[in-house]
Amino acid sequence: MLTLNSTEFQIPLAHITLAAKRYGQADMPIILALHGWLDNADSFVPLANAFAQHGLFESHQLICIDLPGHGLSEHRPGRYPLHWIDYIYDLQAVIQEISIEGQPVTLIGHSLGGIIASAYNACMGENINKLILIEALGPLYESAEHAKTRLRKGLQQQQRFNRQLSRPIPTYSSMDVAIQARHQLTGLALPWCELITQRNMQFIDDKCAWRSDPRLKLDSLNRFTFEQVDALMSTSDTQTLFIGAQDGYKQLTLTEQHANTWFSNIKMVTLAGDHHLHMGNADLVAETIGAFVLN
Template sequence: MLHIRDEGEEVEFQLPHIRLSARRWGSADKPLLLALHGWLDNANSFEPLAQFLPQYQILAIDWPGHGHSEHRPGLYPLHWIDYLYDLELLIDRLKQQETFAGIIGHSLGGIIAAAYTAAFPERVKKLVLLEAISPLFESASKNNVRLRNSFASHLRMVNKRVNSAAVYDSIELAVKARSRLTGLDEAWCRLLVDRNMQQVGSGVSWRSDPRLKLDSPLRLTFEQVDALMTDHSTETLIITAESGYEQISHLLPKAQLWFNHLSCIELAGDHHLHMGNAQQVANAILAFMSVGGK
């Protein structure tokens, strides 16, 4: 059977506090899966996966400060918990218009989705976490150093008073730079970089919010994460990669205690396995979504 590639469409959501851009694949009459990308990625990261999920409408947003979405106003430090508020308002909008089937979250997107569904399990029927389990945590003894480092980095940015993002002669140079830095295949880097860059004079530069690369002022402790995640009741599938982040695999025993309805699978690939191994990831998602109905 001939496979026809779905090019998708650009959509926007004007929320009360910020404008989010997104890409949508699949017709509007199909059940919707909301796709949440990782740190410094964007909606394009779900294009490979969407091609293998034609049974669903895939809506992949750009988080604030990523892709084509607005940046958060001002120059104050960014906090991960702000993404939960973005998600709450977006889901409230989607539930008014769509058959909302669940969430797919990769890395940062999975962290946000896991925390959100822990607090609001009635809002999301099914959750797929790709290389993610829970919010990050660290010892409370690191609070002072983290706060000092965060404020120092933000003050350096404010005092520069200019966007110091690198300017490249072409997107291809930026693609190679990201591939060298992350080890991600150039084809996937190109897909991500294309949406995260803008024209600057005769060159191109990152459109991403520069604050995304600065230290957060505060991180949760394990005790806080443990309290949040315990008795997590949303049906959840965790997909890890054979060559993914070790800390995620090490946390799986704790996930078995946290999640009341959990399935786990490991697939070939790296941290971005939903791009490099999209078909197997899609097959796992379809099997998970079919259990108990859609």
């Protein structure tokens, strides 16, 4: 893979400091990329390399952030449960901090990042120039009848988690062991597991341990109903590109039938690949995005 120069920097917000990487020149229009759950900014390395090959950095810069609790970013303080909707607040703060003279940004979101991006665009679309969603179209939802069960199970899970905090942090004898663990758990190709895992790990007494916030693995205490998601998402006029994978996660894209209701100006594309097709099929994904962004 081509080794592309990038600049590591921090984005200090009022409530948390996030880590980020920039590809391209800092005075160019911004493409801001949001990664998926338990991933980090390096999940966009293959796409950034493909962007360079397609000449996109002649007109744009790409900023990839680590969401709170991921990669090199800070964790949220305390032991409270995490809520996905808080990422929308983080995104608002990031855009306000990095936007050049208030210029709207082009937003890319993969999986969880796509959920965050779509929800933010739905309520603050004036800050978004174009929206690119990869393997996610809108927030997840479930029937209201699951609300009590979800909350009860979530609280019980949190209690068990709090008891485990007194135990030593689990470690691996080497980075390779951690990479293999990620590969076996998710089925993600080894080269991509290596990219993501290295940024999510830390060394403790010559052993490897996850840097990621362990609360990320806990279930949400609540989830929107379809009626809430439908009311939030209807209707955006932001120019939008949706990229789905032939072998992707259908539960994240089942709402494709609602695309034309939620977006008045959307292009739908399905490309070869799995859920992380922006890594495994980066060249075609970059070509598709480049044509959309430069149009």
